[in-house]
Amino acid sequence: MTALEGYERLEAVGLWRPGAGEQRREVIVSLGEATLTISDIQNRALTHWSLAAVSRGNRGNDPALFHPEGDDSETLELPADEAMMIEGIDRLITAINRHRPQPGKLRWYLGGAAALVVLALVFFWLPGALIGYTARVVPEVKREEIGRALLSELTRMTGEPCRAPEAMPALRSLAGRVLGPGRGSDLVVVPEGVSGSAHLPGGAILLSREVIEGPEDPDVPAGYVLVESLRAATHDPLHDLLRHAGLWPSLRLLTTGELPAAALDDYADDLLTGTPRPLDDAKVIEAFTAAELRSRPYAYHRDPSGESVLALIEGDPRAVEGSRTVLSDPAWLRLQSICDG
Known part of the structure; x- marks a missing residue:
């Protein structure tokens, strides 16, 4: 069942204001598949609102106030006794928004993916690259x-x-x-x-x-x-030593020219007990x-x-x-x- 089913033949009476400072007038509101049609009491269409661009200005309050997205000077008020129409419009707005691209979520996903790439570089690529570079530049x-x-x-x-x-x-x-x-x-x-x-x-x-x-x-x-x-x-024996010592001792050698004594001591044990x-x-x-x-x-x-x-x-x-x-x-x-x- 789609969001529109059960609401496609709804009509209601409301108050429409064409723009800021203009007089509100009584209108007939019809809910279609893609549009909200606003007509005068002689059933002459005054305007059409795309359902994809309708916003509710006071959700949860009465009378319900709707306006085109990005323009709150044109408004449509529906009284509380038009509950079926209000529910239909609200439901359609919710369904449409659910399928819209979410810039905030997209930014979050992109940021998360970028963070994962950075972390992968830090944990998997950076240590090996830094160790290799250090071994190459040590005189x-x-x-x-x-x-x-x-x-x-x-x-x-x-x-x-x-x-x-x-x-x-x-x-x-x-x-x-x-x-x-x-x-x-x-x-x-x-x-x-x-x-x-x-x-x-x-x-x-x-x-x-x-x-x-x-x-x-x-x-x-x-x-x-x-x-x-x-x-x-x-x-390269120095590369083997640095790879065994790890990132921080290698970084220390690169920046200060010194290797921690603990790194040498640990590698000495490995050198004698390891397999050639x-x-x-x-x-x-x-x-x-x-x-x-x-x-x-x-x-x-x-x-x-x-x-x-x-x-x-x-x-x-x-x-x-x-x-x-x-x-x-x-x-x-x-x-x-x-x-x-």
């Missing part, structure tokens, strides 16, 4: 400072780095052979806590004591250094090829069964001719005693 000298501070936190779990004086030249030689000139001080051997190797912002690479003392071949620690440097080059990020075997073999280094000794040290490192064993780029010399035998023997001092 190398600051990265090295952060790496040293992180190493200091790590020593609580790894113990102080091994630095037997007679072994340090061999350690620098190993770094220069694998990492290249100028990086002789980037290797740090720690007595415990590190499983194989790990890397820090600023270029430092940690090696486990076991990687140095256990193998008979210097190609093994050289492989660990090579793979860890590839991992550091593939995934996997690398593509083809990329690893490419790195061994470029370094003129056998991949098989490193692979078997990682997994003596060979099952999980089969690609590195079968794809060894120097299986026939062997590695270009990593360390001389005397240097290798001295390096193996680095934690004895």
Whole structure:
């Protein structure tokens, strides 16, 4: 049933005023499907009001006062005894208003949608974007400072780095052979806590004591250094640290140049207990090829069964001719005693 049904043949007597200051006159009011027709007592139409543009000026009061929307100088008064007509007009006005666009609601919906977009950006896009930006703009000298501070936190779990004086030249030689000139001080051997190797912002690479003392071949620690440097080059270690620390420590680093000690302490725990990020075997073999280094000794040290490192064993780029010399035998023997001092 529509809002008009039951009212479409209504007529009533009322008082109509054409404009402000004019005399009211008695009229016949007829309710149609889309219009309110106002006629004189001879049934001659005086005006038509569109029902979509009729407003009630005194809802709930008598006599009922109606006027065209936006123009209250022209009025129509209906006495209380014309209750059926008043109810019909009121009902139609309500039905029409219900289907009109509501600017206030639209603004609310649009504002709510905009707020949701902003919140989504804040919670999902902004942290990642800010962390990525911070990692890109931090200068190398600051990265090295952060790496040293992180190493200091790590020593609580790894113990102080091994630095037997007679072994340090061999350690620098190993770094220069694998990492290249100028990086002789980037290797740090720690007595415990590190499983194989790990890397820090600023270029430092940690090696486990076991990687140095256990193998008979210097190609093994050289492989660990090579793979860890590839991992550091593939995934920025400072970005990993900031992503772990979160938005506010990253913002603090960006604005003040300092990272909270708590962020470093928490990341130090994660660095030692987390699983190393996997690398593509083809990329690893490419790195061994470029370094003129056998991949098989490193692979078997990682997994003596060979099952999980089969690609590195079968794809060894120097299986026939062997590695270009990593360390001389005397240097290798001295390096193996680095934690004895």
